Amino acid sequence: MSVLIRGAAPYGEAPADVLIVDGVITAVGTEAEVAASDHTEIVDAAGLVLLPGLVDLHTHLREPGREDAETVETGSTAAALGGYTAVFAMPNTDPTADTAGVVEQVFRLGQEVGLVDVHPIGAVTVGRQGQRLAELGAMASSAAQVRVFSDDGDCVSDPLLMRRALEYVKAFDGVIAQHAQEPRLTEGAQMHEGVVSARLGMTGWPAVAEEAIIARDCLLTDHVGSRLHVCHLSTAGSVEVVAAAKRRGTAVTAEVTPHHLILTDERAVGYDPVFKVNPPLRTETDIQALRAALADGTIDIVATDHAPHASQDKETEWDHAKPGMLGLQTALSVVVATMVRTGLLDWRGVARVLSEKPAEIGGLVDQGRPIAVGEPANLVLIDPSATWTVRGAELASLSDNTPFEGMELPGRVVATYLRGVDTVALATAPAGGAA
């Protein structure tokens, strides 16, 4: 099986043909055309940008337990359409992914669907209850080979448990991905604590509740010589804390979500719970700090925190609605709008924050690789000049809680290649078709 991608621009640079044979890049440049055979499928990609397939370090797939909100299959479809070739699935499922058995189940479901590599994240504590460490070692040595652990949805707030977890994962070069939220400072919190929450009379979620946990965890990470990843970093103050830790040499990495790069707490004014999320949407000052930090590398990656919710959990009054928003099919376009169109990142930078770095943090050796001979053909083909209008009902997710409804966004995914197979074509083929 061979595919010749003709005339695409790797990393948005000089156009070059790329030949894929049996899932591996076998030629790049002028030799690609020569090496193609009569049976090679030709893809005319003039004007398109070619990047390594995107890798999402923070996805909620909701299976097992909430298959009415998302399944591994529907989430994988959304991922493929969004340009992703690998996603890391958060463990806040029912049952919790806190044993080898559950992470293997999710891993196998991902393989059966086959649209994207699904790497389960293991819970740090049993049932994400924050009481006892889960069986991290068993999950690491399971078929799912878990390297990322998180109680996401909740913070590992007990400093002793956090210390033990950081120590434990050193044995297999794992990482703790922390949902940084001091619980006592956010009791009953509904939105960002600031002028808008004061105006609306809603209980605030102060920036310090995030920044204090990040500071503590960076110090703990230093103390035990381990590795920390900060989930959905959302404030200007958090950027300063991470920057200081990195200057000291702490092994900390951080992610920002697309929605925190573009939406502010002003969205809460209409009380539409589609804008309710954890951590909450912050201020314009925070947005500018997050963009600058992503551009200069203080923030390492963009991760979606794709959080589908069924309508009965989301379309209710604000206080009772679950926090979270869809992200997989809009992430690339939001990054193009906020980082590329603004001149803050070039396409090399996009490859770094959406593919190379997340693969590295998650310990993947076959994703986020260079577009070069001998590398696995995990790639995404993007039309940089196309725009599209977001319609929740048209997204592949089972839920439709997109905060970008009706928004026109730049950049469209044309094809996603998972080991040489176009998963966009597979995902959009009529049932019983190409698959």
Ligand SMILES: NC(=O)N[C@@H](CC(=O)O)C(=O)O
């Ligand atoms: N981000 C959210 O608001 N919600 C996430 C949990 C989380 O990421 O903390 C979810 O699972 O719905």
Ligand SMILES: [Zn+2]
């Ligand atoms: Zn979280």
Ligand SMILES: [Zn+2]
């Ligand atoms: Zn999350």
